[in-house]
Amino acid sequence: MPTALSVDRRERVVAAVLAGASCHQAAARFGVSVSSASRWSERYRSKGQVGPRPRGGDRRAEPIEPHTDLIRSLCKTQPGIFLRELRERLAEQGIRSSTSGLSRFFKRQGITRKKGRRTPPSRNARTSEPRARTGLRRSPSSIQTS
Numbered sequence: 001m002p003t004a005l006s007v008d009r010r011e012r013v014v015a016a017v018l019a020g021a022s023c024h025q026a027a028a029r030f031g032v033s034v035s036s037a038s039r040w041s042e043r044y045r046s047k048g049q050v051g052p053r054p055r056g057g058d059r060r061a062e063p064i065e066p067h068t069d070l071i072r073s074l075c076k077t078q079p080g081i082f083l084r085e086l087r088e089r090l091a092e093q094g095i096r097s098s099t100s101g102l103s104r105f106f107k108r109q110g111i112t113r114k115k116g117r118r119t120p121p122s123r124n125a126r127t128s129e130p131r132a133r134t135g136l137r138r139s140p141s142s143i144q145t146s
Contacts, residue, residue, distance in 0.1 A: 004052035005032065010040050014050050017041040064097050064105050071105070075113070 009030060016026040017037065027037040044050050064071075067090070074089055075081060081089075083099040090097055097105075106113060 004055075005036070007051050010050040013037050014040050014044045018044075064095070064101060067093075067095055068109065070095075071102075072111075075111070 009032065013026050013030050013032060013036075016029060017023060018041075021029070023037040023041060024034050027034040030037075040050050070093065071086070071090070074086060078085075083102050086102055087097055087099055
């Protein structure tokens with residue numbers, strides 16, 4: 001992905017447009033595209049800034065950060081709660097989020113959520129046969145005879 005052009009060049013293009021040059025003329029003079037000159041000029045008129053907009057990151061997750069204590073308490077009372085269940089509990093409190101947003105929240109906070117085993121181990125016997133190492137014969141019946 002290309003990098004943003006310098007703020008200095010953007011300011012010079014916008015200054016030329018404000019001084020009376022058309023976007024086509026300013027773009028040709030400073031070696032930028034006409035659409036860029038037009039966007040920068042419009043952004044300066046509407047917001048008063050010409051700097052590049054922020055790129056990357058998780059911009060949607062900001063609203064969930066103030067609810068850190070609530071999320072931690074829900075996870076503490078129900079350690080095996082799924083993300084979708086947590087999302088539903090938060091929705092009951094009026095907090096909107098997504099499961100992927102919650103996942104990113106846990107990653108930022110450094111919270112690991114390890115699930116336990118679904119079924120307890122069998123008390124009577126092994127539930128699966130141990131695997132043999134490659135090249136070892138398990139029993140005399142495993143020897144090929146011709």
